[in-house]
Structures are given as C-alpha cells and as structure tokens.
Amino acid sequence: MDNLRLHYLQQLDFPECTKVGLQHIEEYLSQGSQRSGGGGRIPGLGGSTSDNPAQQIAQEFVFFHTSRRPYHQRLSAIQELQVLEILCNHFHEQRDSKKAMALFDVLFGNAGQLEVLCRLVSMGVAVQCKSLLYCAAIWMELQGCTSPNPTKLCKMLVDDYCLLVPSATSVLCGLPHISRRFTCNFMTSVTSLYPFSGDQCPPYALVEMITEWINKDPGLGLVSLTPADKSVIQKTQGRYGQVAQPWLSKVQTPIPGLAHWCIVAPLTQEAIRAKLDNRHGETAMETEHTNNTESKNLQIYSKLNVGIIQTMVSVNPEQSKIYLAMQDMFLLVKTVTGLIQQIANPTENDSVQTALDRLGQFFQVAKGTGGLQCDKGDLSRMCQSLPSNRFLEILQQQNEAS
C-alpha cells in the first residue's frame, strides 16, 4: 500500500504532490497511532527513518531530497517559497495540535532540515501561524532551548527581523500574540546566543522588544514552567527517548539569561567606554553618538531588570518551580568578577555598584520566590570574590541573622 501511495505521488506535478504528500503523511500518522494504540508497536523501536513511509514521503515530496528522482534535483528558491507556503497553510489549517506536532516531528524531528525549518518558522512569524509556532516551541524544548539547533533558529529570526529587515521588526514584536510558549523559548535561546562576552552585545532592537514583552506580560518568562500537554508529545517519545521530557529534570526559562544580561550590561558598557576613552582624536559628534547609545542602553537594561523582577515576583509560590540552580549563580558571579577586574577602582564605580545591586536583587528575589534553592553559606561564598556593595552586605547580614 505504501508503494502504491508513493507511486501515485510520483505521478503528480510539483506543488500538488507536496500538498497531497502532506495529507498522506497525516493519514499514515493517524493510522500509526491507531496501530500503536493496538499495542502492535514497541515504543522506541518505531522503525528507522528510511523504513518509515511518512519519512519517505517527507523526504521525497516536501524536501525533495531523494536519489530516486534525478529530475527533481533541487528546488529553486521560488519553489522552496512555495513549499513553505504550503506547509504554513497546512499547519494553519490543522487545528489539532497533536496531529500538527506529529507532522512537525516527522518533518523536522531529526533536525535534518534545519534550514527549511528556520525559513518556515520565519515565515510562520510573518503570517502568524499559531500552531506552527507552538510545534516549534515544543521542538525547542525537546531539543533543549540552549542547544545548537534551536539557537540557530533563533539567530536566524534575529537576523531576519532585527538586522536584515528592520522594517519588519514590528512583526516580531507581535510574537507573544501568536505563541507565548514560543516567545518564552525564543528568549531563552537568544540569551544564550548573546552571552555578552566581549563586544557581542545583542542588537538594541532585540533588547527593546524583549523588554516590552516582559513588561507587558510578566508571566511570559514563566510559560515554559507549565509543562506541555503530554498527549502532544507522546508521539515523539519514541524518538527522543530519555531526553524526551526535559522539564522533568531541568526547566529552562529565560530568567537566568535575561538576568545575566541586566547584570553584565553596565559592566560591558563600562569596558566599552574605557576603550573609547583610550582612543583619542574622536570628533564631538562621535562622542555624542556614543553617549546617546550609552544612556539608551542603560535605560533599556534597567527597564528589563524591572521586568525580570516582576516576572519572578509573579510566580505563584504554590506551584513554584526551581528555575535557577546555585551553580548558575556561581557561574554568573564568576563572569561578573572577571569583568570587574578589568575596571579600575571598582568600589567607587557606579556601573559596578549597579551590577552588584542587580545581582543582589536577583538573588534575593529568586530565593524569596522559591526559584532558587540555596544553603546558608552560599551567599557569603558568592560575595567573597566581589567588591564591597552595601546592598549585598545588608543581604549577608540578614542571611546570617535568620
């Protein structure tokens, strides 16, 4: 029957065969779920990709990666756009999130078509395809938001909407309206994409956008704490095996990454300023320009800081989840220490004090809302390598008193 199906598809012309192929895949998947419901299949032995007819159809009629049809060598960019459009439409029309996820998994589950996925998601953002982005969000979680593939996807989105086509940034701004979950995971990925080391600052437009999101919707950063519908990911369990339920072991939220941004930003700013000071012969205009961007940056990061604090506060203490490990905290402290060392006279430097204040705040709030589990001595150990800060000292005193 599978062969018949393939043969039939082979008779069709290009756009048709893709459309029909997608229907076939869905059909097959629904049959497969019935079959597996019948207990005929052993989970984890779902058959290799080449045996799987759904995979076969996907490779041959969606991606056109096959050795069997030489005349369909590679799709032109326009044809690819056509395929993307078809996929988008398909996901758009697919209201059943289980089925959508199953299809998504067949298409992109093994990450072989990352490029197409990136373009598809980019297009999905533009045409506001909710189910597609939901699937992508789940995919990111399954892969781990900070792992290479999702990071690549996010980089592509940032490039597309923030760098290449600034006029389309507004489209990305509406991302939370399309899929909150995807937005949350996007933020997580993006923070790992720009670790703020050296001169690798995130684009201003991106920071601005994230700040706006967070401030408007404090719960946005915590979406990933709510586990996805288990039935949705059930199908994919076979593929991902043990790693299939990441939120059981470790939940990834954008909060640590964003906090990292806010804490490190003033220090990096300081370093950049020092570098500029060393460079003489600057025109007044340039100086003014750098001053402008600096104040703009300072403003946006303090706004973002507020947003994060709000987000953390908004966590319902009863269903609170640990989203921050002490290990992350120490890593953050290490980065901060490294940056502070480059700055002369840190105790009297405003930027350093700001950074340390934010660090203390972050620690305190995370601990207070139950996002961070720590021992009594952790704080003092944390503060050992840092320069003196009044806020941190107060915290330490409190800590010892309690």
Next chain:
Amino acid sequence: MAAASDGAGQGMVYTSQEIQDQVRCFVQGSTYKSKVSCEELAKSALFLLRTLPSARHAVLEHLCTVFDESVNTHVLQIELGSTISSTAMPNLDSVIQDSSGFLMSFIKINPGAWAPIISSWSINLLGHISSKYAERRGALHASGFNELLQMWMTCTATKTLIDLASECFASLIGSSPDVCVDALLEASVKYSPHFDWVVAHLGSCFPQTIITRVLMCGLKDFCYHGSSQSDAAISSVQNIPKMASVVGILGHLAGQHGQDIRKALLALFRDSLRPDAERLQQSTTPFLLHLASMSSMLLHVLTTDFVHTLTPDILNKLAYQFVQQKSPSLQDSKSLLSLVVHLITKSGEGAYRVIQFLLDVTDLNCEKELVPEVRATCAIILDTLVLDLQRIVHRRCADPSTELPILQALQSNALKLCTNLVTHGDTRQKRLTKLLCYVAIYSGESCASDILAHVLIHSREINELSAFVQMTTELETRYPDILPTTVGVAINKLQQFNMLDGGMMLKGLLNVVQWERNSVHQDSKDKISVSRCLQDHIPAIATQLSHSDPITCLAAIQLLAEIRMHKMSTSNVTRICGAFVTFFFKVLKSKDAVYVASALSCCREVVKQLTRSPTASNTLLRFLMEGATAEENAVLLGGREQLSGLSTSDINQLEPALLNANREHSVSLALPRAHSSVFHAGIIGQGLKTRAVGLLLTKEKELANKQAFLGLVWICCCGNAQSQNPSVLQKDGNEPFAGTIHNIRLLPAALNYLAKCLVELTAPDVVYNALHWPEEEFMKVTIERDLQIKKTFDSNPVLWDVMDLISTGPSSLCFCSCIIRGIMATLIAYWDSSRDKMARNSPKQLEASCRLLDCMAKDNPPIPDTEDIQIARDCDVKYTQTIRAVLHSNIDSQGQHYARFFSAEPHQPQPQ
C-alpha cells in the same frame, strides 16, 4: 525610488493576511501559474522583501530572471538593430530601477548584513549572464575586451548589477573585504573568461584593496591546497583553481594598475618577513613563485623589482623562515628549487640582474654576511640552472624555434657578463663561463664571436685565459669557424677602440698566443690557433706600433714577435715595415733601459720573421736606411747636427710633431668624414715653432743604438738562411756566400740591395755608378757631389758601419763605387793639399781614410767568377798601365796578385 524610501520607513505594519496574499501572488506570478503582470509581480516581490525576510532568496531569484530578461532584450536589440518594439523595455527598466533602489537602501541601512548577500548574488548573476550571452554576443561585434566592457556597461541591467556589486564592495571593504573578494574569485573561477570584464571593472574601482585581497585569498587557497597535497609536484599547484583566477585578475589589472600590483606584491613579501609573521604568511615566498610561474607579467615584477630587495639581511631571514617551517619535505624543497630554476630560465628583462645577484651571493669573496645555507642554495640554483640551460641549448640545435627568454635577455647583457668574468676572477668564473657559452650558442655565431672576442681582449690573468680556452673548446663544437671570426672581431675592436685600451687588448691576445706556443697542442697542425688566425691581421697589429702609448707599442711588438709571418702583399709589407721602423727609432729615443731592451729583442724577432720573404727584407732595409739617415734620427746613431746655433731642448721635441700626428691616424681606421691627416704649422698664439736641437747622447748610448741598428740590418742581410732553419740553408747552400760574420754568411743579394740603398741615400744627384770606369770628362764635374757624399758620411757616421757590412759581401761594394770614388776623391784632394807633417793632425780625415781603405781591402781581391767583377776588370787599359808596371817591376814579390788584376782571357763571357 519612491518605493525604496517606503521600504526603509519604519512602522508600516502589514497584517498576516496581506502577507499571505502577496506570497500567493508572487509565487503564482513567478511560476507562471496565472497571469500576473510584470509590475504587479515586481510590486509583490518588493513587498515581500520588506515584510517577509525568509522570502528574500525567492525574491532575489525572481530578480535574476528579471535582469536576465532585460539583458536578453538588450542583446536582441543590438542583434536586430532598434527595430524590435521596445514596449516591454520600460517596464523591465523601471522594475530594475525600483529593485536596485531597494537593495541599495538595504545596503546603506545595514551594510554588515546585506552587503555579503547582495554582493554574492549580484556577482553570481553577472557571471551567469555574461557567460550565458557570451555565445550570442560572439556572433556580434564585441570581440575586444574594452568593447565587451562597453557593451555591458550600456545595458541597464548589467550596469545596475555592477553598481550594486561595487556598492557592496565599497561598504565591505573597510570591515571584511575577504567576503566579497572570495565571492569574486569563485565567480571568476566558475565563469572565466566571460566574467573578466566584471573583475576588471570592480578591480579598477578598488584597485588597491582588490589586488591585496586577491593576493591574500590566493595565498590562503595556496596554503590550504599546498598543505593538503604537500608532496605533489608543481603541476598540481597549477590545478588550484583560484590561483588561475588570481593570475587572471592581476593580469587584467596589470595594464592600468601595474604599480599597485607591484607595491602589493612587495608589501606581501615584506610582511611575510616580519618576525611576527604567521604560518600563512610564511608560505608567501613559494606562493609568489608559483604565481610567477603562471604569469609572465608577475614574473617580470619578481625578477626586476624583487631582486633589489633581496639584501643579505632579508636572505638570511628567508633562510631562517624555511628552516623554521615545519620540516618541509625534501621533495618539496626540491620542487621549489626546480621551480625557481624554471622561473629564471623564463625570466626576460631582469635576467641579467638575477644572474648578477646569484653570482654575487655565491661569491665567497663578497663581504656580505650571509648564512652558509643561503650561499649553498644559491649555488645549487645556479648549478642547476647551468645544467638546464645546457640541456635546452643543445636540444635547441635540433629545433631552433625554442625560445629561451633568459638567454635572449642575457644576449644584450653578454658583454657586461664578460666584464664580470674578467673583473671578479675565478670565484664565479666556472659558472659564468658556462653561462656565457650557452648565451653564445643560443644567439648565433656573430654574437658568440663578440663574446669570445671580449673575453679574449680582456683576459689578463691566467684564469681568464683559461675561461677563453674553455669557451673556445665548447663553442667550436657548434661553430667550427668561431676562432678566426673572433680574432677578426678582436682586431676590429682594436682599431675602433680608444687609445688607452689598446695595450690591454693586445696583452690579452699576447697571453693567448704565448699560452698556445707553450701548450702541448701547438704541434697538432689541424687545430686552428689564435696565432694562426692573427697571421691575417698582422698589418692591423703593426699599425698599433705607431701608437702614442709606449705600453701599447710594446705589446704590439711582442705580439708581432710571437706570430709566424707568412707571405703578404707588398702593400702590407710596406705598411708593416714602415710602422716597424718608425717604432724602432722611437725605441732608440726612449730612456727607459728595460723597455728599450725588451723592445729591441722583440724587434730582432720581428725582423727575423719579416725577412722570411726577400721583398720584406729589402723593404725593411730600405726603411731602416732611410730612417738612419733621416735628420731626426741621425743624432741617435752618433750623427752631428748639421745646423748649429739652435737651442737645446728635450729630445722628444726633436721629432716633427706633424708627422707624428699623422702617423697616429693610421692606428685607427679612417672613418668617413673624419680627418685622415693633419696639417698645421704650429699652435696659434705661440708663433712659429722653435726648432729644437736634441741633447747630445753619451758615447755608450750612441754605440748601443748603433749596435741595435746594425744588428737589425745584419739580420735583414742574413735573409731566411738562418742557422735556425737548416732546410733553407741547405736549399740555398750552393749559392755563393760572401763574407761571414760569426760564421753566418750574409746574402749577397741583400748586401747588394743595401749598397744600392746607400748610394741612393748619400749621392745627392744622379751619379755615375756603373762598374765600368767613367768617362774622363764626366769625372771632372763631380767635385761638388763628392763633397756632398763626404758630408753625408760625416754627419751620419753609422754609414761607415753600413759600408763595412756591405764590404763583407763578395762584390757588393762595387754597387757603391760612386761613393767610394767620391769619398776617395775628397780625401785625396785633402791629403794633396794638406800641409801637416803628421797625418795624425787631421784625425777625421785619417779615420775616414782608414775606414775606406778597410772596406776596400775586404773586397779586394774580388772573387773572380762573378760577372760584375769580370766586367770591372775590363776597365780602360790606360788606367791599369800603372798597376801593370808596378806589378811587372815587383813581379818577384807581388806576382801572385797579377792574376787578380789581369786575366789571361780578357773578354771571356761568364757562363750562366
């Protein structure tokens, strides 16, 4: 353009539905599923470009077809003239303009993100279009490169594209030029040669950056490929695709930006030698060499400009670099060396400098502080080069069409190389000799002989002589007649050259000739030797005897002494003898005893050589006699100045300057329109020339001079019947010899000639000189002439010695009977009128009388069986009456002499 500014504007929010509609519209339009007008399609494409980032690939692809179509229309228009309806054109043009406006604005807003995308897109599209329409265009007229460029620049689409590309380049060049240059190179590899115009255009927009970057990209590529196939030969290096396009691009830019290329290459090289050079930069040198192997233009730069920069310091650094590079495999370095050698053989204009440089470096004597490895490597290179050249040159004999640029270039510098050979001695001689040989073989016989002649003329030391001999041996295998030609060239040069060089040149020749004489090969008669070749050029050498520089003259006489002379034409003999005699008297004037001694011994040798032919010996005798009696030379041989009362001054001023000046003209060839003789009566402002009188010579000097002179005369009279040549002696053995001096008999013919000469020079007028007794009447009018003869003898005492010599011949004295008669008459008249008691009181007259009698006594009695004597004896009876009476009265004691005076048969004819 209006659309472009819209696109750049912020805050235009489109609903997802709008976007979806546009996508559908665009897809359907561009895949021709449904009819969408061109403008509509363009609008949606640009809309998508602004709103849907992921669609940009598709949009750009669509634009490709738009541009392609536009170009197609353009080409069609050219092909068919402007007959085609241009209705479709404005649409396309406006679409192109709109989209280019968009893309331009993108590049301006965010160059870092857009420029790489658009530059690679535009470059690829340009490549695609230019190669696609190349065939069509080929049917057209645009054949030349410039025409091609012009054609594409008039096409809206391509012009827009190239503008876009250059905009991208301009914005990227500051930050990351590698990106765009890489794309350019790749396209160049892919679409060459149709893509060349793009490269040329972009290159001329950013010459410096493009050149530098192209070189860097090439270097990177070279390193990458080089490391991956390190053990492969040179041929594989040429397979690296980017190298070819690097060379191609540089070739395009060479015309207008040659200087930039030069600078870029030098900078690249210099950077590679900095102490902090990276691994990549360290392979610059091999990279440059490989580049040069692919382009003659780059090779030219390398050979002309780079050689200057190779100071010892840099060479040492280079050596260090090569050592440091992680163990370049033996084969690798070998192939590199052979590449270097190959390049040198290909080098043209700079070849001489390169060779010079290599020689300098390998020269152990040079004071530069060089690492021994450098020296050794250069030596290997040179040796390999020499070997290679040998192979090629000899193979070329079979196929003369083979070009060998290095030899071509060296040909014009051959003489400089020769000088090098001469000035630097043996350190570089071996290689230079070989090299010169190959240059000579390559460039034909005339050049070969030039080179050889140069070496020959300049060879002073034994080393250079050996170089000459080596070269001759080598060249004779190719040009058997090289030696005569060479000698001819050398002699020609001798005559052209300035006065100063002559001596040196002659010395060179002399060295060779002396070596030939001493060497073993002298015996082999088949071999052409220099001295044998010189035999044809004796007159030319002889003219050098009149040179004003004594060293030149000495060299010339030495050379002449070494050459065996054979038969020559009379005019040549005259010239040689004239020059020789002039020289001889000049030598006598010289005060440098050593010089005089060596010159005189040579003179004797030369005379020996000359007198092989009787003509020559006669001419020589005549010239010698003339010289001896000439006024300016008389003093040298003991003569007394006839005119008195003049101031004494330097002996050199004694000689007439005008004659000297004219003689010097004969040293060099007379050129057309040049003076061949000088006439002047003095220097303006100094008045008339003062007549100078030579200072008196010492008796010893006079005697020595006389001896020298007589020695020469004597040799002349010996003729070719000399003791060294027994065969000749044997042949002439039956000829009757007159007197003998030191057991060597003199030729009577020569003595006769000498006697006639003497008469001619001393007798002032036509004098009766027959053997028969003159008429009585005639005798009476000779008193004045007799006095004249006597006076000549007085002022040239050497004539007495000559007469002595003549008197040794059997009957030669007869030929100067008029002189004897004249002197005798004068003396008798003197003694008749003398009232002195003692003859000793008039010593001059006494000495003269004694000498005259001595002479006459030697010849008396004459040997009876010669015809002349026979005739002499038949003189008038009335003159012999007295003798007869005396003999009769003393017949008892003097009877044995009777037969000498009176023969029994007075009129018996002499049998022949």
